[in-house]
Amino acid sequence: MKSDYIQTTTCQERRKDPIEMFHSGQLVKICAPMVRYSKLSFRTLVRKYDCDLCYTPMIVAADFVRSAKARDSEFTTNQGDCPLIVQFAANDARLLSDAARIVCPYANGIDINCGCPQRWALAEGYGACLINKPELVRDMVKQVRNQVENPRFSVSIKIRWQKIFSFSVWGKIASFWNKAFLTIIILLIVLFLDAVREVRKYSSTHTIEKSSASRPAAYEHTQMKLFRSQRNLYISGFSLFFWLVLRRLVTLITQLAKELSHKGVLKHQAENINQAAKKFMEENERLKRPFLRHKMT
Incomplete structure (x- = not known):
């Protein structure tokens, strides 16, 4: 200073x-x-x-x-x-x-x-x-x-954050989040597969030629639908990947919370056992003293 x-x-x-x-x-x-x-x-x-x-x-x-x-x-x-x-x-x-x-x-x-x-x-x-x-x-x-x-x-x-992981709330919401994540992942898989189907449908040359022959403006309309299907494919794909990563992250957090809580319980039990052992040893030494004094006399 x-x-x-x-x-x-x-x-x-x-x-x-x-x-x-x-x-x-x-x-x-x-x-x-x-x-x-x-x-x-x-x-x-x-x-x-x-x-x-x-x-x-x-x-x-x-x-x-x-x-x-x-x-x-x-x-x-x-x-x-x-x-x-x-x-x-x-x-x-x-x-x-x-x-x-x-x-x-x-x-x-x-x-x-x-x-x-x-x-x-x-x-x-x-x-x-x-x-x-x-x-x-x-x-x-x-x-x-x-x-x-x-x-x-x-x-x-x-x-x-280690202290936060020991909160019991993680264990309580684990089952709820697991069901919610599975529901959202299934929904995203359905949307992703539907987007793949749409992209394949509007990307085929036969479909484009057929629509162009029937109506002059059909080509632009087909390209617009192709663009929308590709957009949906990218959005659903990235969302699916994001939710899989997020689900894995939440799973690891809940596992860490459980391990930390188990560690705390085991540590508390070990401390109690250690204290009890010390108490018994001290009691044993206290009981031995009269016998040792009696033998010396």
Whole structure:
């Protein structure tokens, strides 16, 4: 955080709560965090096109707290750069709260990245792996709320689509969508075959010659019908291909939702079994102590 930027950061928008923007009932235009792009110069540009809320790129909270060089290079702002949300990658509640206290005078809130799928982030314990550590995320949010004095300072969490796939609604609508897709696909197949028949009918030389001999304007009429049949062939063919792809996509989504739900159940069962085993081992050790003391005496 460079000093020349900090000294000019007196924007009245800093006092606003970003949550109120979403409750206002108006369209909120947001510049989401983008790696290497969402820095001050880019945020200044998008604000000229009426962007309401901007995010910084993801900043590693540990480096941000420990290194002044990291703060100078990763976070810069000015008077017009507001409302602003600073996104952090963190796996430690204390470090995240320290980082939040540093940026609190210059931003409207922080965002915890729980959705980054990059390998380096997962290896360091950041990003999407935090989805499986809800207690840690809860502790980080609580720590920030307790350490930051400004009650309007927002704390949000970024997640990705994996959480949506675990919703039970996918399983409930799977049978309905399967019947609907099959019905539409059958209808499109019928239309496609009919279009093929029409194209073959009006493309034959015998049909064109016969109609031309009977009526002078029949040739143009036959060509018009040929054009319509070809149009119907292309539309029905592309629609059939689209619906087949869409049906496959929905099938994969429902399968993924089921696998994720089964994974969650198995993980919960394994944790319960592990806790029960630990409890039995502790009970076993507790029962052994009197016998060991008796033998020693």
